[in-house]
Amino acid sequence: MKSWRLILPLAVFAVLLAFLWLGLSLDPREVPSPLIGKPAPAFALATLHEPAKTLTSDDMKGQVWLLNVWASWCVSCRTEHPLLMQLARANVVPIVGLDYKDKPADGRAWLAQNGDPYRVSIVDQDGRVGIDFGVYGVPETFVVDKQGVIRFKQIGPVTAESLDQKILPLVRQLQKS
């Protein structure tokens, strides 16, 4: 009876501590996307370099590809850019750039200055397609499989760690299937 009384508050405290500890490692800025496992939203957007041409979501069917949401005004896009350049040079997976809420001229200038890792870039000037993809913090990167289903979403800049541990293994696995 007596030991039970001593242990109970301790147990309650331990549970509380566990929850608080877990809370510390959670990032409240990361909102899990409801689009994982769902078909990527359909889009048809003008390309950045040839505005007369459009790219549609169906054009990418049949291959695994990355959609990288970026903008010339986006500061943290600069931190992930070297990694994207490396990835493009390795030629593992095509990257489509979505120039989000940006002036096309600014986007082109930015790519000319920093290098262009994208197979093709498309322009989403009013941010509508961004909303369809649930974009809320640029940069964001989506992994889309051969059937056009979104398999993974990276919120914030791609890091070497996320690339090696999540994105590339997933891409390889999807390419095999």
Next chain:
Amino acid sequence: MMLRVLAFFAIAFSAITATPQALTDIEFQGRLKRLESELRCLVCQNQTLADSNATLAEDLRREVRALATSGKSDDEIKQYLVARYGDFVLYKPPLQRNTWLLWLGPFGLLLGGGFVWYAILRRRKRAAAEDDEDTGAGTRPDDAVARARQAIYEEP
């Protein structure tokens, strides 16, 4: 003359139609305002769409307005945003499998607290009754000290 009559009717007619028009517009604005204050801005997180100045919030307000004008209901508009951003956009989370602890947990805690309170009250009552049996009437202070001493030193 004919023109005057026409003009009169035109003015009278516009006066009749203008008022309900203005009213529905106010209602519509009110509806938008209410909807926007039930939705979260994903960039700032602790602000509603109505309060936020973030560009994404502006875009989402524009989207909400466009959907409302096209005749979508409040639930359909919320569903549109939930499909893209998840339940997190809703300030009032829906009652579903992963939120039942959130909704019912406080009542569970209240129930647990009530139970503990009841148990303590009962024990006190019983202790008081036993004291009365032991000494006849109330307890003398010396007895209380002796009991405390016993409780501290002699229990295992």
